[in-house]
Amino acid sequence: MPTVAIAVVNERNSEEMRQGYVLPVRIGRGAACNIQLDPENRAISRLHVEILEENGRIVLLNRALNQNATMFHGRSLAANEKVALEIGDSFRIFDYELKVLAPSTLGLLHVDKGSLRPRAEHPLVPGGAILAYGDAHHLTVEPVARLDRIDTQKIAGRLALLFYFDGDQPTFAVLSNPEGLQVFLDRGLVQQDALYIQALDTIEIGDHRFEIHPVGEPAIVCENPSCQVLNHYDRGENCRLCGTRLFGATRIVRGKI
Ligand SMILES: [Zn+2]
Structure with a gap:
């Protein structure tokens, strides 16, 4: 599935949020949008723009009907106008600058x-x-705008895990673990509260397994029914997690991305 990464800068308070999305991405003031802009600003439409894939390209579709509601390369987009988006392009919706x-x-x-x-x-x-919070059985997983603004009340007394990029290095951190659950990285017990992670790492805690997938790279799924973890397509013949032979495994990628 095609994905896009977008930085949203709110110029009123200079807050910036960077997040990846699976297309299509809906942006507006409505609560159903993937990126919800200021719900109090009635000049922003409930569904203001959409980012879609069309014939292998990423396009921006302007859903707003009013003039000067969506600015792209210094001009106002017409209602239902569609423009191709390249990496580095940005567009503006009132106080928000959105960059691909x-x-x-x-x-x-x-x-x-x-x-x-x-x-x-x-x-x-x-x-x-990305913040995951809850307990051993259930977790809510959601993006966070800023690491220093994590709602401490929301995670108080609950299991809270964070996946983030520290510079260019993706990192996993246990923010709180009131049940004292054991954390495993590729089936090895983890003692520290934060560690660097990389593609095809597997983190297990409670009833949860998190797999770090390389996007768009061929990989094979382990055929062991109790494992089913992704492996590099061209590296080794045994599953890196359970050791099962990978001969004959189908070349598929699990998940949507
Ligand atoms: Zn396996």
């Missing part, structure tokens, strides 16, 4: 450890962060 970044190279797949069913997949982008 290089697409993410890693996806974070949240898997139910018992059934091994994927729950959700989130692109990881440099400068972006």
Whole structure:
């Protein structure tokens, strides 16, 4: 699935959020949007613009009907006008500047450890962060705008995990672990609260498994029904997690990305 990484700068308070998305991306003031802009600003449409894939290209579709509502390369887009977006392009919606970044190279797949069913997949982008909070059985996974603005009340007394890019290096951190759950990286017990992670790493805690997927690279899924983890397509013949022979495994990528 095609993904896009977007930086959203709110020029009123200079806050910036970087996040990866699976296309299509809906942007507006409505709560159903992937990127919700100021819900109080009625000049912004509920669904203001959409970012779509069309014939292998990423395009911006202006849904706003009013003039000067969406600015692109110094001009106002007409209602239902469509323009191609390149990496580095930016467009403006009132106080918001939205910039297209290089697409993410890693996806974070949240898997139910018992059934091994994927729950959700989130692109990881440099400068972006994803917070998972809840307990051993259930976690809410959502992007966070700024590491120093994580709602401490929301995670108080709960399991809280953070995936973020520290410079160019993706990092996993345990923010709080009130149940004292054991954390495993590729089945090895982890003692420290933060560690660098890389493509095809697997983190397990409670009923949760997080797999770090390389986006768009061929990989094979382990055929062991109780494992099913992704492996490099061209590296070795045994599953890196359970040791099962990978002969005959189908060349597929799990998850949406
Ligand atoms: Zn395996």
